[in-house]
Amino acid sequence: MSTVPLSVRIPVNLLDKLDAKASELNSTRTDYVLAILAQAAGVTLQPRGSVDEVVDSRIQAMEKRLTALEKQIQSVVNQPTSEVLSQADLAKRLKVNPSTIYKRRDYSTKFFEWTSSRDPLGWAWEPVPGASPLIYRRVRKRG
Known part of the structure; x- marks a missing residue:
C-alpha cells in the first residue's frame, strides 16, 4: 500500500x-x-x-x-598509504593480481587513469622509471 x-x-x-x-x-x-x-x-x-x-x-x-x-x-584503513609501493603492495591496494599491474603498466595516462579508478581513495600511481625491482609512486597531479 x-x-x-x-x-x-x-x-x-x-x-x-x-x-x-x-x-x-x-x-x-x-x-x-x-x-x-x-x-x-x-x-x-x-x-x-x-x-x-x-x-x-x-x-x-x-x-x-x-x-x-x-x-x-x-x-581503506588496511591499505598501504606510502607514497611509494612495491608491485605487490600496489596490487593489494587496487585489489588485483600483481601480474595485472605488470601487464598494464606503462608511462601513459592509461595507467594513471586505470590506477586512480581502482584506488580506494582515487589516487593515481605511476611506475618509477628505471627502478629495480619495480616500484610505483603516487602521483599528486597529472599535467
Whole structure:
C-alpha cells in the first residue's frame, strides 16, 4: 500500500492519551492513530508488528549497514598509504593480481587513469622509471 505524509496539530493532552493507549497496546503512536482512522473509515490495514518487532527490524537493518560501512572503512584503513609501493603492495591496494599491474603498466595516462579508478581513495600511481625491482609512486597531479 502506498502512503503519503500527513501533518496534524494535536492538543498535548490528547497526544498524551494517545501515547498512553498505544503503549498499553504495545504499539506506536502512529500505528494506533492509523488503526483508529482505518476503523472509522471501514478499512482493514495489515499490521506492522509490535513496537519491539518494528524496533528490532530497524536495529537489524542498521546493524547490516553498519557492518558494511565498517568493512569499507577497514579496507581503506588496511591499505598501504606510502607514497611509494612495491608491485605487490600496489596490487593489494587496487585489489588485483600483481601480474595485472605488470601487464598494464606503462608511462601513459592509461595507467594513471586505470590506477586512480581502482584506488580506494582515487589516487593515481605511476611506475618509477628505471627502478629495480619495480616500484610505483603516487602521483599528486597529472599535467
